[in-house]
Amino acid sequence: MAGRKPVQLAVLVSGNGSNLQAIIDRIEAGEINARIVCVISNKPDAFALRRASKHGIATVIHENSNFANRREYDTALVEILRSHGTELVILAGFMRILTDVMVTAFPNAIMNIHPALLPAFPGLHAQQQALDYGVRFSGCTVHFVDCGTDTGPIIIQAVVPVLPDDTEESLSARIQKEEHRVFPEAIKLFSEGKISVQGRHIRILP
Numbered sequence: 001m002a003g004r005k006p007v008q009l010a011v012l013v014s015g016n017g018s019n020l021q022a023i024i025d026r027i028e029a030g031e032i033n034a035r036i037v038c039v040i041s042n043k044p045d046a047f048a049l050r051r052a053s054k055h056g057i058a059t060v061i062h063e064n065s066n067f068a069n070r071r072e073y074d075t076a077l078v079e080i081l082r083s084h085g086t087e088l089v090i091l092a093g094f095m096r097i098l099t100d101v102m103v104t105a106f107p108n109a110i111m112n113i114h115p116a117l118l119p120a121f122p123g124l125h126a127q128q129q130a131l132d133y134g135v136r137f138s139g140c141t142v143h144f145v146d147c148g149t150d151t152g153p154i155i156i157q158a159v160v161p162v163l164p165d166d167t168e169e170s171l172s173a174r175i176q177k178e179e180h181r182v183f184p185e186a187i188k189l190f191s192e193g194k195i196s197v198q199g200r201h202i203r204i205l206p
């Protein structure tokens with residue numbers, strides 16, 4: 001880690017923030033050379049905001065309803081992110097689709113976690129989609145964000161079995177365990193400059 005300056009992260013959330021917590025814990029343990037410059041929520045009551053405050057991290061509430069459309073929302077979001085010196089944007093359960101305004105402002109510098117093995121089951125209720133389809137395995141995917149829904153270049157995936165009696169809750173819990181492992185791992189790789197992007201292919205450098 002010596003020599004490299006900590007990557008400045010902004011984490012966008014809408015809800016519980018268990019992924020945010022996993023990232024905070026790995027940073028505080030000294031395992032990732034990064035600093036969370038702010039946590040931004042589009043929901044004022046998101047529990048993730050309390051988690052951030054508990055760790056002394058700045059929080060911003062950026063509500064959907066204050067803006068006429070998605071592009072205006074994103075234009076203001078870019079301004080907030082820039083004012084905090086953000087280098088990498090982390091979507092940790094942020095329940096909004098980003099527009100080209102955000103994607104072009106942070107090219108290959110917005111990471112999302114999706115609770116399925118993309119390109120299978122993009123969009124909402126991915127775990128239920130996997131159960132309905134009858135797959136034997138599912139998992140999670142960390143990817144860079146492009147202008148599509150869950151279509152960007154894949155950084156890391158982790159696989160879990162789907163068991164015969166699984167419910168949406170039990171499968172989600174098994175997948176979340178892996179989310180909490182691989183999302184911080186992807187951020188660590190980014191912070192070490194080890195992610196090389198060629199088109200939609202990502203190479204992890206040694």
Ligand code: GRF
Pocket residue numbers: 015016017018019020092093094113114115176179
């Ligand atoms: C996770 O399941 C993630 O895959 C999805 O949103 C959920 C966020 O959970 N994108 P949390 O708020 O991090 O607990």
